[in-house]
Amino acid sequence: MKITKAVKAILSNYESDNPGTKANLARILMQGQLGGTGKLIILPVDQGFEHGPARSFAVNEPAYDPHYHFQIAIDAGLSAYAAPLGMIEAGADTFAGQIPTILKVNSSNSWATSINQAVTGTVDDALRLGCSAIGFTIYPGADDVFDMMEEIREMSAEAKSVGIATVIWSYPRGGNLSKDGELALDVGAYAAHMAALLGAHIIKVKLPTAHIEQKDAQKAYEKLDSSTQAKRVAHVVKSCFNGRRIVVFSGGAAKGADAVYQDARDIRDGGGNGSIIGRNTFQRPRDEAMAMLGKLVNIYKGKE
Amino acid sequence: MKITKAVKAILSNYESDNPGTKANLARILMQGQLGGTGKLIILPVDQGFEHGPARSFAVNEPAYDPHYHFQIAIDAGLSAYAAPLGMIEAGADTFAGQIPTILKVNSSNSWATSINQAVTGTVDDALRLGCSAIGFTIYPGADDVFDMMEEIREMSAEAKSVGIATVIWSYPRGGNLSKDGELALDVGAYAAHMAALLGAHIIKVKLPTAHIEQKDAQKAYEKLDSSTQAKRVAHVVKSCFNGRRIVVFSGGAAKGADAVYQDARDIRDGGGNGSIIGRNTFQRPRDEAMAMLGKLVNIYKGKE
Amino acid sequence: MKITKAVKAILSNYESDNPGTKANLARILMQGQLGGTGKLIILPVDQGFEHGPARSFAVNEPAYDPHYHFQIAIDAGLSAYAAPLGMIEAGADTFAGQIPTILKVNSSNSWATSINQAVTGTVDDALRLGCSAIGFTIYPGADDVFDMMEEIREMSAEAKSVGIATVIWSYPRGGNLSKDGELALDVGAYAAHMAALLGAHIIKVKLPTAHIEQKDAQKAYEKLDSSTQAKRVAHVVKSCFNGRRIVVFSGGAAKGADAVYQDARDIRDGGGNGSIIGRNTFQRPRDEAMAMLGKLVNIYKGKE
Amino acid sequence: MKITKAVKAILSNYESDNPGTKANLARILMQGQLGGTGKLIILPVDQGFEHGPARSFAVNEPAYDPHYHFQIAIDAGLSAYAAPLGMIEAGADTFAGQIPTILKVNSSNSWATSINQAVTGTVDDALRLGCSAIGFTIYPGADDVFDMMEEIREMSAEAKSVGIATVIWSYPRGGNLSKDGELALDVGAYAAHMAALLGAHIIKVKLPTAHIEQKDAQKAYEKLDSSTQAKRVAHVVKSCFNGRRIVVFSGGAAKGADAVYQDARDIRDGGGNGSIIGRNTFQRPRDEAMAMLGKLVNIYKGKE
């Protein structure tokens, strides 16, 4: 596996990391159909925790089986597979060495009464299960965000010392943020920036709207052209250390295929590194999902 | 690097510290254009965390890049560069050994619903990244201040044992303090004194106004001439163990160059050790910033 | 340094303590002008934390300097000097071995919004700084008193294992206590007793008034003659294991010299072990303070 | 206890030590009849371990009692008392705070089949027993000397971190050293130097003869005038960082009083810091011992 120039350039931005951590980032960046392009598609399956099994899997019953997701990620040539502890444990042996895995180490659920998550995995778990990274969600804006930041701070320091990469899901929620504000451009860029400041290697945020939530930020956005989604993606990428960190965008709730493709084109055109796409994958029949993923790969390769 | 008498005199005030910690203080005091004078200018870039990336950097786009700040601190001959974890990680290798760094180990953000900060870095991070000091903010007056004090107490003890210096940002906020009170002379002097009592090596406070906030303190200030900013600086310095601790003052929000220069002259004339100047640096075009920093250096050298 | 019978008798009351802790108690009891008498005068300088620097030191400017307090404690032949971390660090090397020091390991401040203190020092600090004891304040009656008790319990256990003595400042405040109640005889005796029960070697309380605060305690005090301050002191001393623990009384706010002397005579006549006298010392010009301390020494020696 | 200039000058040589360690050195240097002179006499009673009780104490039966030695050290106004664990434990409470103690933490015995010692005490013991220092013997030249050096290295690091001083007994023995060589000037100076390099605060060696043992060292000694014992002492002191470390000399086997006095005069005149004198003290009747110690004090004071 010779590293391409594109990947080499990305890795060189992680200048304080040890070779073990870089090797795990390289594994993700060199994996599958997009290996070597500097682009990536990650399959996350934590919706069972977030929304319950039936809401997540009933529409496509094979998806109840953890092996299903490993297999589709491998078969579609994706870059990595992310899931909570139990899901990884249920397939880590069968698929050992076949695809980089990201252990989602905190999780919420539909009945949560606070805007927070439980820490449900450890760096030791990641090591014993052969994971390339840990994944962690923070909710900037929430009352408990300082606690969440301290949790990932501690886990990320441990992970870095043993060569495991860190992925932060940064989802603004709670506190004084309005519902629209959660997807606002200024909020999304700020949330991404905080993940970068916390030491994340890969930052996952939602695609932002053109809304500006914070009054104090209005002026800073006056001159910024945010009329297209690609331009908004570009602003988020710039907010992550001027592009020195990998940024991937989530697809959100299941939606029409064309919308999914357009999002990917916008991410690509705005300089984002790729998609993290869960429900839009596993809530479709396998054939459809495979076709969609194939097309997404082509989009990131610049062929469509 | 032969230590000057001015620096030797300052170091001798840290009489309980081990030689490792003193060496790191010496590195800061001997660095750059002001090296050896006993004066210092620190560049802090934690506004991305505090106010978000666009509000911080949109006005001067190159500032989105973490390397920009390392480079300007080096090129302008400043004394040290202070930033949160991600910012330091993004440049610590490229600029290793070129300028002392201060790892800001706690951080707040614009959406915080409590007057507190998250601990986002550790002493181990400071060691692996080659930092000379850790930086920590306390909010005297806030409901959570005891927790914040206990956090820095623990981190500072660890830092001192491994030869890392401690910088405390002491910013009165919250509780029963009025908005005017946050900048009051009595409040600023008290906040600085608490930082000294907590064992800080370098104390960072805001330039105080002539307002006296606390009724119980009125009498104590009756005889104090606080009519000029330099005299108020002198009172804050006196409140830090009669000048036995290094005290630097922040420039606050971006403002006119003349005001920045006057602040520096007042800090100098009042016996303060220097400025910690962030937004007034990186929110200007690089040429302007370099010119301003050059002039500030001259002011501290007594040439202007 | 041959221990006197008076000191020997006091030390024999600490029968569960290891020789290291007793040696530190002996150092305090054998130090200075009162060395060997079983009486002691402690200089505490934590008012900078409690009330701010100007309210504490502006009336006597040299007192801004930490060395000033070490020096006056030594020159006046006092028994020990107590202060928070930064104050001790600022002089511990210069005055190493010259006077026993007590590291005040928790501290409050004028802006606190809860009746509690921050832990600002550790037993490890006490060891590296050569302190003979740690000092800790509890606020019996306050909502947070159980937390404070648990903190000192933990620190005191550690201190005892390494030969460091424990001084507890027991100041009733908060909860259902009235303002008058804070100084009530029953309350003061009860607070002193709780400090003894927590394992304190030296107990510091305020001089009590004749007021009885607790209805349930009225009956118990019916037959007690508390008409003079000396008799009230005697009751507090009796409440500390019938005199088996060292009890010192605070002088409170700065006041007239005659009142200070009368307090000392009452403490002496009531069988108290001495005074802990801060503001009444350092808020006077040095000459006056030295004269006052000299007279206090004579009072405790029974000469005045 | 105001430190004298002589003691202050000595303490300033221990520039890397924390105030706790300096305070314990100060306690030794300010204790007893020689307190403040910069000279010291230490009473060591480890001969019971080395030679057995009868050989050590039968000649003066009260010396079987551990209290006897504490008492004589106090009554004669000596600087410190050094002994193994059991001896210290047997009197540490009775004499707490009366005289600085040095816990001898390794010991040999007459039946040893290797030239080594057992580690028989710990830094924790020193803390709980209120000792000011640990004492440790190394045998430079012995096959096991590297092990011994590593033992004291580890214990001394721990001791320094908690404010306990380190005394090293450096006694050349074994290996290729001849019997005469053990007392040779070059060997003694080298042994003292090694103790200094290991980080000892106080170095204890034997008074050297004029013999030069090492062929390779002959040339270096050609120009050195070693004709008198005082000159040889001066050379040993110079070998301990040019006098930056405290050096005391042992009296060796019991001998005539005049020889003991002459040794002390030579130590004094050569710039040594004092005597460590065991058998010559406790193997004499108490009256004689007290008289001898009184005379030694006078010698070190320059009165005889």
Add this chain to the structure above:
Amino acid sequence: MKITKAVKAILSNYESDNPGTKANLARILMQGQLGGTGKLIILPVDQGFEHGPARSFAVNEPAYDPHYHFQIAIDAGLSAYAAPLGMIEAGADTFAGQIPTILKVNSSNSWATSINQAVTGTVDDALRLGCSAIGFTIYPGADDVFDMMEEIREMSAEAKSVGIATVIWSYPRGGNLSKDGELALDVGAYAAHMAALLGAHIIKVKLPTAHIEQKDAQKAYEKLDSSTQAKRVAHVVKSCFNGRRIVVFSGGAAKGADAVYQDARDIRDGGGNGSIIGRNTFQRPRDEAMAMLGKLVNIYKGKE
């Protein structure tokens, strides 16, 4: 301190190291007269341990004082000062921040009966004393070499995690090596290579002769032109990862100045990084030593 291209190129070879360790290497490479050239001169003063004080210092008496060596290293503009614990402790505060120090953490002595060294310092010592590196000697060929390798392996791993660099003195001795063999070219190159393999950042070896010691290696050296010292230096440098590690050569016993200069020219011409020169410095009068060091600096700068 802007890093030069030469230094940047060297630092880039330490690609697995964290920024803290690189910063310490940078400090050494940017220090003094040779700062920025990629060349360095280190002053080592461990001969007191190795040969005793008189053989080391009698020829130049001021050298008995530890401060003498710090001062000459600073005044002559050398790159670093290396010494055992006691020597560093005796000056670390006075010279804090003035010159990078290397704590020699193992030491032998003239009376050793095995070919080994005692571990006499720790990484914690290096941190508290502000050292940039630890130094460790291995004796390839000796019976105990595996133990020595395991000791430095453990210490070096700890040092790297906290940003401290590692210097290995690799001195072939013992076992089946002949006396001539200790300086043989094949042996020296092999010893240097083992130090590199053990993870050393800086490798210190002796200048090799043209002798080939190992029969099995004869063939490999047949075609190598080792006729000049510069060519032999080049072979050793090549053996250290083709020049990817810093290699310095020792001057050996004190000798004529011309020989010292020729050695330096050969090291320079062979691509070595510099000299580690002890006895040839401190065994000369200070003026002579300063003149010699000045000339050596010029040689490494290519001026002589």
